[in-house]
Amino acid sequence: MNLKKIREDFPILKQKVNGKPLAYLDNAATTQKPIQVIDAISDYYKNYNSNVHRGVNSLSQKASAAFEESHEKTAKFINAKGMKEIVFTKNATESLNLCAYTLGEKLSKGDEILISVMEHHANLVPWQELAKRKKANLKFVNITHDGRLDLDDFVEKINKKTKIVSLTKASNILGTINPIKEISKIVKENESYFVVDAAQSVAHVKTDVKKMNADMIAFSAHKMLGPMGLGILYGKEQLLDELNPFLTGGGMISEVTLEKSSWNNLPWKFETGTQNVAGAVGFSAALDYLNKIGIENIQAHEQELLKFGLKKLKEIEGIDIYSPEKGPKTGIISFNLKGVHPHDVAQILDEHAIAVRSGNHCAQPLMQEMGIKGLARVSFYLYNTKEEIEKLVTAIKQAKKVFGV
Ligand code: C6P
Numbered sequence: 001m002n003l004k005k006i007r008e009d010f011p012i013l014k015q016k017v018n019g020k021p022l023a024y025l026d027n028a029a030t031t032q033k034p035i036q037v038i039d040a041i042s043d044y045y046k047n048y049n050s051n052v053h054r055g056v057n058s059l060s061q062k063a064s065a066a067f068e069e070s071h072e073k074t075a076k077f078i079n080a081k082g083m084k085e086i087v088f089t090k091n092a093t094e095s096l097n098l099c100a101y102t103l104g105e106k107l108s109k110g111d112e113i114l115i116s117v118m119e120h121h122a123n124l125v126p127w128q129e130l131a132k133r134k135k136a137n138l139k140f141v142n143i144t145h146d147g148r149l150d151l152d153d154f155v156e157k158i159n160k161k162t163k164i165v166s167l168t169k170a171s172n173i174l175g176t177i178n179p180i181k182e183i184s185k186i187v188k189e190n191e192s193y194f195v196v197d198a199a200q201s202v203a204h205v206k207t208d209v210k211k212m213n214a215d216m217i218a219f220s221a222h223k224m225l226g227p228m229g230l231g232i233l234y235g236k237e238q239l240l241d242e243l244n245p246f247l248t249g250g251g252m253i254s255e256v257t258l259e260k261s262s263w264n265n266l267p268w269k270f271e272t273g274t275q276n277v278a279g280a281v282g283f284s285a286a287l288d289y290l291n292k293i294g295i296e297n298i299q300a301h302e303q304e305l306l307k308f309g310l311k312k313l314k315e316i317e318g319i320d321i322y323s324p325e326k327g328p329k330t331g332i333i334s335f336n337l338k339g340v341h342p343h344d345v346a347q348i349l350d351e352h353a354i355a356v357r358s359g360n361h362c363a364q365p366l367m368q369e370m371g372i373k374g375l376a377r378v379s380f381y382l383y384n385t386k387e388e389i390e391k392l393v394t395a396i397k398q399a400k401k402v403f404g405v
Contacts, residue, residue, distance in 0.1 A: 001297050007383050009034040009289075020353035023388040028172050028200060028332055028379035029357050030222045033286070037225060040285035041278050052277055053251065053268070063277050070280035071267065073287045078217070079208040080234055084266040087240070088280060089231035092199040093122040095218030096166075098233055098270065099195045100126035102243040103164055103216070106193075109135040112161040114192075116141040116149055117369050118171045121362045123197040123218075127166060141167070143369065147174040147324040154183065158190050166195035169212075170204065173361050173377065175306075175332030176324050177205065184213040193239075199223055203381075204302060204330045206295050215239050221279065226286035230279035233270070240266050247272040298382045302331035305380040309333050309389045316396055318405055322375060331380035334361075337396065339405045342376040348399035349376075354392055 007013050010032045015022045024032060044066070050059035052067045071083040080086060089095045107113075113127050117140050131138040139157050142150045149167070158165065165187045170177045180196055187194040196214040198207060203224035209217060216239070221230040235243075245252055245263060252272045254262045263269040290298070306329065313321060313333060322334040337345055346358035358376045360367050367373060378392060 001293060001301055001382070003301075003383070003385060006293070007385075009036065010383055011035055011038070013383060017353040017355075018351055023352075023354045023384075023391050025378040025380065025384065025388065025392065026355045026357050027381035027384075028223070028330075028377065030228065031203065031225050031381050032383070033225060033227065033282075034289050036289055037227065037282045037285045041227060041282040044278050044281040049278075051274055066284065067275065067277050067280050070284040070287075073284050074232055077207070077287050077291070078202070078234060079210050081237060084237050085209075085234055085240065087233040087235065087267045087270040088275060089233055089270075090229060090276070091222070091231035092197065092218045092220040093231070095216075095231045095233035096122050096195070096197060097126045098246040099166070099216045099218065100130045101246050103193050103195070104130040104134060105244060107134040107136050107163055110161065111136045111163040112139055112159070113137070114139050114141065114154075114157055114162050114165045116143070116154075116167055118143050118147075118149065118174065118176065118366050119166075119168055119363070120172055120197065120199070121364070122199070123166055123168055123195075124365065127164075136163075137161075140365075143366075146326070147171070147322065148176055148327055149178045149183075151179070151183075155186065158186060158192070160190070162190060162192045164193045164195065166197065168197040168200065170198075170200040170330050171332075171363075171366075172200045173332070173334050173363055173366055173375070174322060174324060175329040175334075175379075177201065177328040177330060180212050180214070188213060200330060200332075203290070203298075204295075205299055205328075209234055221283040221286065224286060225289055226283040227276075227279045229276050230283050237266060240270065245269055245272070249273055251275070293382060301382055302380050305384055305386065305389065306331045306333070308386050309378065309380070309392075312389055312393045313396070316393065316400075318400065319396070322370065331384075332377060333379075334375045334377045336372065336375050337400060337403070337405060340399065340403045342374045344403065345376045345396070345399050348402055349392070349395050352391065352395040352398070354388070354395055356392075 048062040050063040052064040217234040222228040342358035
C-alpha cells in the first residue's frame with residue numbers, strides 16, 4: 001500500500017484544524033471520502049441527475065443503469081448471488097429495522113429473539129420494539145471478562161423457542177470480531193433466522209455472505225469510504241421473496257388498483273419512493289476504490305496500526321484500555337484516563353487536531369456491563385499513520401498534565 005498516494009486521494013486530510021494538520025482517528029463513526037467518490041457524486045449531479053426506473057429518457061436510463069450497477073458491485077463485493085439480494089436503504093439502522101419488521105411477522109407470543117450485550121443500539125432497540133409488539137422474549141448473550149462473545153452462554157441460551165438470532169460481526173467499542181461462521185452453524189441447526197450487523201466489519205475484513213450463511217446482513221456505505229445516507233441490506237433471495245415489504249408506496253409495486261397492490265421484483269420490492277441515486281453512484285466509486293487497494297491490504301495496515309497503538313498507549317500511566325487480549329479485532333482502541341471524563345480527553349485531543357469519539361457510543365448496555373459511563377475511542381483506517389499515533393500519545397500525555405492525573 002502506498003500510504004502517501006492514498007492520503008493524497010483524501011482532500012479532507014490536507015485540512016488544518018485549530019491551525020494543526022488533522023489526524024482523523026474516528027473512522028468507526030464514519031470514514032473520510034476519496035476524491036474519486038466526491039467526483040463521482042459531482043459528475044452524477046452535473047451530467048445525469050434523473051429519477052431511476054421512471055422513464056425512457058436518456059438521462060433516466062443512464063441513472064438507472066448506474067443505480068443497478070451499484071447493486072451489482074455491492075453483491076460482488078460481499079459474494080452475494082446478485083443484485084436481487086441487495087436492498088439499498090438509508091443506513092445500517094434502517095436495514096436492521098427492516099429485518100426486525102419483516103422477520104417479525106413470523107413471530108408468535110412466547111417466541112424468543114437472541115441478541116448480545118455488545119450490540120449497538122441499532123441492533124437492540126428494533127428487537128425490543130418487536131418483542132413488545134409480538135409479546136416475544138428478548139434474550140442476551142453475555143460477554144466474557146475480556147470482551148468477547150461468551151459462546152458457552154450462547155449455546156446455553158439458544159433453544160427451540162429462539163426464532164431469530166441477531167449479532168454484530170464486530171463491536172464498535174471493543175473491536176472484537178465475533179466468530180460468525182461458527183455461530184451460524186449452530187443457528188442453522190436450530191432452524192432460527194440469523195441476522196448479522198456488519199456495520200463495523202465490511203470495510204475492515206473480507207466479507208463472504210455465502211460463508212457467513214446469515215439470512216440478512218446490514219451495513220452502511222458511509223463507514224466504507226462511501227457517502228452518508230445509503231445503507232445496505234443483504235438478504236437471501238428466497239427469504240426476501242417470501243417476506244412482505246417493509247415500506248409501501250411508489251417504486252416497490254407491480255400493479256395497483258384501488259383495492260389492492262402486488263409487489264415489484266427483487267430488490268425493488270424493498271426500495272420505496274425516490275432513491276438515493278447519487279449515494280449509490282458514490283458508493284460504486286467507493287467499492288472500486290476498496291477493490292483497487294484490497295481489503296486484505298487494508299486489514300494488514302490496520303492491524304499494524306492497532307499493534308503499534310496498543311503498545312504505545314499501554315505505556316501511558318493511568319490509562320484503562322478496553323480491548324480483548326486474544327482473538328481477531330478491528331483497528332479500534334477504546335480507553336479512559338483514570339479520573340478524567342472522556343469528553344474532556346476528546347476536547348484536549350481536538351485542540352491538537354486529533355479527531356476521536358467520546359461518550360457511550362450508542363451502546364449503553366455494554367457500558368453498563370463494563371461498569372463505566374463512557375470512554376474515548378480511536379479507530380484507524382487505510383490512510384492513518386504511525387506518526388498520527390505518536391501525536392495521539394503526546395496529546396494524551398498533555399491531557400494528563402492539564403487534568404493533573
Ligand atoms: N456506529 C459509531 O460511532 P448507521 O448509523 O445506521 O450508519 O450505523 C449504525 C450502526 C450499527 N451497528 C454498529 C455496530 C455500529 O457501529 C453502527 C454505527 C457509529 O460507533 C455511529 S453511532
